[in-house]
Amino acid sequence: xxxxxxxxxxxxxxxxxxxxxxxxxxxxxxxxxxxxxxxxxxxxxxxxxxxxxxxxxxxxxxxxxxxxxxxxxxxxxxxxxxxxxxxxxxxxxxxxxxxxxxxxxxxxxxxxxxxxxxxxxxxxxxxxxxxxxxxxxxxxxxxxxxxxxxxxxxxxxxxxxxxxxxxxxxxxxxxxxxxxxxxxxxxxxx
Amino acid sequence: xxxxxxxxxxxxxxxxxxxxxxxxxxxxxxxxxxxxxxxxxxxxxxxxxxxxxxxxxxxxxxxxxxxxxxxxxxxxxxxxxxxxxxxxxxxxxxxxxxxxxxxxxxxxxxxxxxxxxxxxxxxxxxxxxxxxxxxxxxxxxxxxxxxxxxxxxxxxxxxxxxxxxxxxxxxxxxxxxxxxxxxxxxxxxxxxxxxxxxxxxxxxxxxxxxxxxxxxxxxxxxxxxxxxxxxxxxxxxxxxxxxxxxxxxxxxxxxxxxxxxxxxxxxxxxxxxxxxxxxxxxxxxxxxxxxxxxxxxxxxxxxxxxxxxxxxxxxxxxxxxxxxxxxxxxx
Numbered sequence: 066x067x068x069x070x071x072x073x074x075x076x077x078x079x080x081x082x083x084x085x086x087x088x089x090x091x092x093x094x095x096x097x098x099x100x101x102x103x104x105x106x107x108x109x110x111x112x113x114x115x116x117x118x119x120x121x122x123x124x125x126x127x128x129x130x131x132x133x134x135x136x137x138x139x140x141x142x143x144x145x146x147x148x149x150x151x152x153x154x155x156x157x158x159x160x161x162x163x164x165x166x167x168x169x170x171x172x173x174x175x176x177x178x179x180x181x182x183x184x185x186x187x188x189x190x191x192x193x194x195x196x197x198x199x200x201x202x203x204x205x206x207x208x209x210x211x212x213x214x215x216x217x218x219x220x221x222x223x224x225x226x227x228x229x230x231x232x233x234x235x236x237x238x239x240x241x242x243x244x245x246x247x248x249x250x251x252x253x254x255x
Numbered sequence: 256x257x258x259x260x261x262x263x264x265x266x267x268x269x270x271x272x273x274x275x276x277x278x279x280x281x282x283x284x285x286x287x288x289x290x291x292x293x294x295x296x297x298x299x300x301x302x303x304x305x306x307x308x309x310x311x312x313x314x315x316x317x318x319x320x321x322x323x324x325x326x327x328x329x330x331x332x333x334x335x336x337x338x339x340x341x342x343x344x345x346x347x348x349x350x351x352x353x354x355x356x357x358x359x360x361x362x363x364x365x366x367x368x369x370x371x372x373x374x375x376x377x378x379x380x381x382x383x384x385x386x387x388x389x390x391x392x393x394x395x396x397x398x399x400x401x402x403x404x405x406x407x408x409x410x411x412x413x414x415x416x417x418x419x420x421x422x423x424x425x426x427x428x429x430x431x432x433x434x435x436x437x438x439x440x441x442x443x444x445x446x447x448x449x450x451x452x453x454x455x456x457x458x459x460x461x462x463x464x465x466x467x468x469x470x471x472x473x474x475x476x477x478x479x480x481x482x483x484x485x486x487x488x489x490x491x492x493x494x495x496x497x498x499x500x501x502x503x504x505x506x507x508x509x510x511x512x513x514x515x516x517x518x519x520x521x522x523x524x525x526x527x528x529x530x531x532x533x534x535x536x537x538x539x540x541x542x543x544x545x546x547x548x549x550x551x552x553x554x555x556x557x558x559x560x561x562x563x564x565x566x567x568x569x570x571x572x573x574x575x576x577x578x579x580x581x582x583x584x585x586x
Contacts, residue, residue, distance in 0.1 A: 092444045141445045143466070153412050153488070155478045157425055170425035178425065180478040182330065184315065184461065184490045194464035195473070198447040201434075226420040226482055229385040234420060252445040 091255060097124035098217070098249035107244040109146070109156060111236040113168075115220040118142075118247050125214040127251040132204040138253045142197045142219065147243045148181055149189050154236055155180040158195075159220040160202055161211065168222045173205045179221065199249075219247060269357075271347075271560040272568055273504055276362040277376040281395040285362070286406075290395075292354030293405040293497055304537035305349045307495070313536070314342065314494035323543065324535040330490060331462040332454035333439045333523065334548075335472050336510050338534055339503050341546045344558050345536040346500065352539035363504035363562065366390055367427045367475065390421040392483065396498050408496045412484030426478035429509055432470035436519045439526065442467055449513055449520070453528055461490065471513070476506055508562045511554070515566070522552055 098120040107116055120128075131138040142160065156179040159168060169175065181193040206212040221244070225236040279285045299306035302322070312318055314328040329338040343361060351359040368374050368389045378388040385391060392415050396406045400416060407416070414420025432449055440446035442453045443466055451469030455462060465473070479487075479502055486492035493499050514520055523529045533545040555561050561568035 092441060092446065094445050139446060141447070143445070153481065153484045155423070155426060155481060170428060175425075177431065178474045178478050180426075180474070180481045181465065182477040182480045182488075182490060182493075185317075186489045186492070192463055194466050196445065196447060196466050196468075198470075224423055224425070226414065227390070227423050228419060229383075229391075229421065231386050231421075234414070250445055254446075 093253045093255055095127055095251045095253075096248055097121050097127045097251055100219075100244075100247040105245055106147075108240045109221050109223070109242040109244055110240045111223050111238050113220055113222045114244075115162070115218050116244065116247065117216055117218055118249055119216045120214060120249065124249075128203060128207075128214065131200055131251050132207055138200075138251050139198055140200045140203050141250050141252055142176060142199045143246075143248045143250065144179065144195045144197070144219070144244065145246045146179070146181075146193050146195070147245060148183060148191045148193055149240060149242060150187060154223050154225050154241065156242075157222045157224055158197060159222065160199060160217050161206060161213070162218070162220045163211075168220070173202060173209070174220075176202055217249070269559065270555055270568070271358070271360045272563055273360045273508070273560060274362055274563045275374070275376070276364050276393045276395070276501055277374045277379065277389065278563065279362055279395075281379055281393075281398075284356075285359070286395045288354045288356035288359045289350070289362070289497075290405050292350035292356070292359060295353035296349065297405060304541045304543075305353070305539060310346055310349065310537075311492075311494035314499075315489075315491040317491055324537070326460060327534060328461070328490065328494075329454070329459060329534075331451065331465050331468040331472065332459065333448075333451040333467075333469065333526075333529055334454065334459065334532065334534075335451055335469060336507070337529070337548045337551055340507050340510075340551050340554075340558075341534055341536055343500060343503055343507060344546075344551070344560070345538055345544070347560075348539045349537070360560065361500050361504045363508050364393055364498070364501040365505055365508070366422050366479065367429055367509075369424070385418075385421070387421065387424075390423070390427070391418050392416065392498065393501070394418075396501075406497045408486060408498070410485030411487065411496070412482070415483055420482075422479060422482050425474075426482055427475040429471060429475055432474065432509075433513055433516065435470050438521065439523045439529070440467075450510075450523070453526070459532075471506065471509060476502075504562075508564070511562065511565060522548075524549075524552065 098118045100116055100118050107114060130136055131140050158176050158179050159174040160176055162174045176197040176199050179195050183191045223236040225234045228234055296307040301308045303309060312325045315326055329335055347361050366389055374389055379394050397416055397418055400407055435449040437448045438450040440448035440452045442455055447470055449470055452467035480493060481488050486496045530549040531547050533547045536544050538544050550557055
């Protein structure tokens with residue numbers, strides 16, 4: 066009797082763990098763009114790196130739906146990297162950063178930081194997947210008429226901190242991570 | 256329990272106030288108590304749950320053999336905030352007992368001030384012309400730069416310890432995180448939220464990917480760990496560095512500031528997994544204790560602490576008289 070009760074309790078607990086607790090169900094995820102396989106891998110080092118993400122032909126409809134004022138659809142940029150070692154730097158991530166534009170985290174191009182907090186030091190090949198909500202960026206870029214429905218570029222800018230006067234400190238040379246893949250998806254709650 | 260104020264004298268439990276590190280004199284009694292408490296904890300055997308190393312190993316370690324509650328921190332999921340609140344709460348109690356100072360609290364390091372909204376306190380370093388001095392590692396953690404100072408850790412990024420490398424604005428800007436009004440998102444869904452998603456099965460301690468990480472954990476939490484460097488840069492060693500606790504007190508404070516924005520922002524109290532999953536800690540007597548999300552929602556009512564910038568949180572005026580601490584009122 067006790068064993069049966071115990072088993073039932075475990076089963077109920079497992080069901081409870083797998084019950085969605087947010088929204089009405091599993092969100093619908095539609096991939097609308099990806100880094101070309103031929104472009105991978107890309108090494109992230111001290112110098113800025115820009116990588117193209119090709120958007121699918123039907124991306125435009127997804128994008129328009131996502132940026133509509135009352136839309137609940139979100140646009141997510143997923144970046145998968147292999148970190149070679151714990152970096153003492155942060156990569157700032159931008160989309161569609163113009164060539165002559167000075168990177169600024171306050172700009173419409175900035176989507177977030179890539180600064181994985183990892184378990185170990187000095188251990189090569191630690192996988193990390195970062196996900197950035199780029200809905201606001203795409204909405205604003207489209208409103209500024211600087212958005213291209215065919216593709217977007219993603220720029221990684223290494224930052225090594227600032228000095229006492231607020232000037233950027235140089236980033237020491239060396240590869241810190243390998244960019245393996247990038248994807249853009251439109252995600253809609255169900 | 257709340258303080259019971261009676262004619263200006265407090266009866267019952269005291270609400271401890273965590274203060275900005277910039278409001279404390281680096282050579283004053285609060286920092287002295289903190290240093291003493293850490294020294295006492297560091298002098299204890301590693302097998303003692305109230306020792307510095309045992310507590311740090313609860314966050315993460317590769318030390319063997321594993322002990323009770325080691326490697327139980329939660330990262331990259333929606334337990335990140337609640338676990339670290341519990342962790343700091345018990346560590347603070349242990350420090351208080353170890354120091355012998357019943358008023359000891361963990362300070363917080365608010366690195367997110369700006370040029371247009373600087374700290375109300377002056378730069379604690381006379382003659383220092385650093386523009387955004389609050390981006391420097393706080394002075395008491397850099398000087399004296401030797402083993403006489405338990406707040407100093409030589410393993411950090413050298414520029415951080417020298418005060419010549421500072422955090423960047425983009426490292427500590429929490430506006431993106433604060434824009435989210437949802438605390439949690441569905442697991443592996445692609446949605447982002449302030450507090451993260453429930454962990455994927457079996458990944459409550461640490462999710463190898465970062466897809467369930469909350470926005471505030473992404474920034475400023477992660478970049479500050481990396482920028483300080485050394486022990487702070489890794490999950491397995493970071494809690495050995497005393498600055499860890501000021502960083503996480505600030506993260507805990509930012510959780511409260513996020514909630515205070517209202518407009519739909521609330522803790523995931525309808526999520527029974529978040530509310531009831533229990534975590535193990537040790538109190539100041541070395542006794543094993545458990546807490547879950549529902550036990551730590553109200554820092555004043557349930558945990559007897561607040562932050563000096565919380566609405567209604569007043570700094571008590573205390574006197575030591577006849578062997579007792581007497582609280583006379585609040586500032």
